[in-house]
Amino acid sequence: MLEIRNLNVSIGDKPILKGIDLHVKPGEIHAIMGPNGSGKSTLAQVLAGREGYTVTEGEILFENKNLLELAPELRAREGIFLAFQYPVEIPGVANIYLLKAAINARRKHQGLPELDAMDFLELTKEKLRLVGMDEALLYRPVNEGFSGGEKKRNEILQMALLEPKLALLDETDSGLDIDALKTVSEGVNALKNPDRAIILITHYQRLLDYIHPDRVHVLANGRIIRSGGPELALTLEERGYGWLETAEGIPA
C-alpha cells in the first residue's frame, strides 16, 4: 500500500529525513518511535502533503501512485488521513460543517452521491459513540475551546467518518489522560480492518499497550535505525533510546 524509498527531506538547507525506507501493507499497524527531533512528525507532514518541506531524494508510492505529485486534498480523497498532533482551531467554522464537507469531498472523488443531511447525521452520531464524544461538540467551531482530549477524539471521529485506507496518527497519545487514551485507542482499534493500514507515531510506549503494532521502527536523527516486532517497543521502554543510538554510533 505504502512504499517509501530512500526519502530525503529538508527544511530550508537543513536535512531532516536522511534516507527513509518503509513498506506498509494493508491491514498492518506500524509504530514509528523515536526521540524528540528525530523527524517523526516531519515524516507525517510530508506524507500528508504539508508545504514547506523539500523532498531532495527518494519517492513515496501510495497504491502505486506517486504521492509527491498529489495536492494534500487529493491525497486525503485517495484515502490518506493524518490525525494532527496539534489539531487546529478554526473559529467560525462549525465542526459538523467541516465533517460534512470532508466526507462529501471524499465521496464525490469516489463517484458516490453526497450524503443527505439525515444520513450524514445518523452516521456521525454512530461514530460519536465510537469515540465517546459529546454531540454538542459537533455544533461548536472546529476544536475551538476543546480540551486536549476532546481535540484528539475529534481527530479520531474525523478518521472514523472518512474511513481512510492509510491513517497516520501523529502523537495522538500526547496530552491524554489514561481514560481518554483508552477511549481513543478503542476508537482506533475499532477501525482496524484488513484493508486499512495504520501508522502510529509516538514518543512513548504506553499507546502501544492499547494499540498493538505489527511492526515497530525506531527513528533517530532522520534515519530508521532499527525495525522489529512489538517486543522492540518494550525494550525501548526499558532502556530508552540512548542504547540504540549509541549502538548505531549516533550521538544521543
Next chain:
Amino acid sequence: MSTIHSEAAERWLKDFQSDFSKSAPESSWLQTSRRQAIAAFSTRGLPTTRMESWKYTSLSPMLATGFRLAPQVEDSAALPYIEKSLPANRMVFINGRYAPGLSNLRDTESLILIPLTEAISRYPQELEQCMVNPHLDNGFSALNEAFWQDGAYLRLAPHAKPDSPVYLTFVTLADQPCVTHPRVMLFIGENAALTLVENYVGKGPYLTNTQSAIHLEKEARLDYLRLQCESPAAHHIGEVSVIAEAGSSFQSHSIALGGVLARVSLSTRLNGNGASCKLHGLMIGHGHQHQDEHTHIQHAKPDTSSEEHYRSILDDASRSVFCGRVTVEEGASQSKAQQASHNLLLSREAEADTLPQLEIFNDDVRCSHGATVGQLDETALFYLKSRGIGQGEAITMLTRAFAQVILDSIINPFLQEKLGALIGDKLDKPQDGGAKHVFFHG
C-alpha cells in the same frame, strides 16, 4: 481647506440651495435650524486628509463629482430593492423621501414610528429642542442638518419590548450623481428593548449623507444593525450618535459591504452608571472599495463597560480604516473597555489601517486593545485540505468563518441567518452590486 475642497463646498452649497424644495411650509425654528447649519457648513467646509480623523480617507475623487439633491422618483422604480411582502414595522425612503406605499407601519400605543416631517408637526417642541443650535462636528453633519428632506422618527414607550425588528430602508436611485440627507431619530424608553435594522441600498452614482441620533433611557436596550449595501458607484457618509443612560445597553453591528467609498462614524456616550455598549463591525472590500469605520466611545460615568470588535476582509486593491477611540473620563471609575480589530488581506494590493486611541483620565479602569493584520492562516488551510477539502473551498470556508465571528453575536437568529447569506454572496460574487443586495425577502 484645499482649493478643491473649498471649491466643491461652494458649488455643493449653491447647487443644493437651488435644488432644495419644501413639500410644505416650515416653521420658523426649523428654518433657523437650517440656516444655522448652512452657516456652520460655510465655516467648516469639507474634511481634508490634513484633519487627523480623515487622514486615511481622501475625499478628493468624490469632490470632483457635481452632486445635486436627489430628485423624486416613482415608488415603483424602487421595487427591485424592496421585497414584496413587507414585514411590519418597516419604513422605506426613496431618494430621501418617505414612500408610504412601500412601507408598512403598525401603529401601536407603545411604538411610535412615523416620518420625521410628520413628527415635526406632531411634536414641534420636542423636535425644536433637538434641532435648534445643533452641535455640528463637521461639514457633512452640517449639510445633513441644512438639507434633510425626511427620515424616521421612532419612540418606544417605557417597558415596551416588541418581538419583531423595525426595518428602515433607504433606497437611492440615481441616473445622474445625486445626494440624499436622510435622518433617523430613535428614543428608546426606560427598560424598553428593540431590534432595529437600518439598511442602505441603491443604484447608480450618488452620495448618501445620513445621520442617526439614538437615545437610550435607563435600563433600555437596543440591538442596532446597520447595513451599508450601497451601489458600487455610491459614496456613503454616515454618522451615528448614541447616548446611553444608566444601566442601558447598546449593541451594534455595522456591516459595510457596498459603495466605492464609505465612512461611518459611530459615537457612543455611556452617560449613566452601568451603561454598556458592544460595537461590532465588518467591512468587506473588493476592487477599489474604501471602507472606513470610526468609533468613539465615551465612558462618562462609573461602572460603564464597552466591548468593541471590528473586522475587515479585503481583496484586490481595496482598503479599510478602523479607528477606535475610547475616552474614559475622570469620573468613570471601575469602567472596562475592550477593543479588538482583526483584518484579513486576500491580496497583496489590499491595505488595512487600524488605529486604537485610548484616552484615559481615571486610574481605576481596565482597558485593553489588540489588532492584527494578516493573511489566511496557513495551518488552518492545510488542516482543511488534509481533510479532502479543495484549496478554493478551503479559502472560502476560512474567509466566511472570519466574518462569521462577527455575525455570531447578532442575537436575532433570522437576521443572523439572512446576513450570513448576504455576506456569503458578497464574498463569492463581489462584482454583483446594487440589486444583488436586496435584503430580507419577506
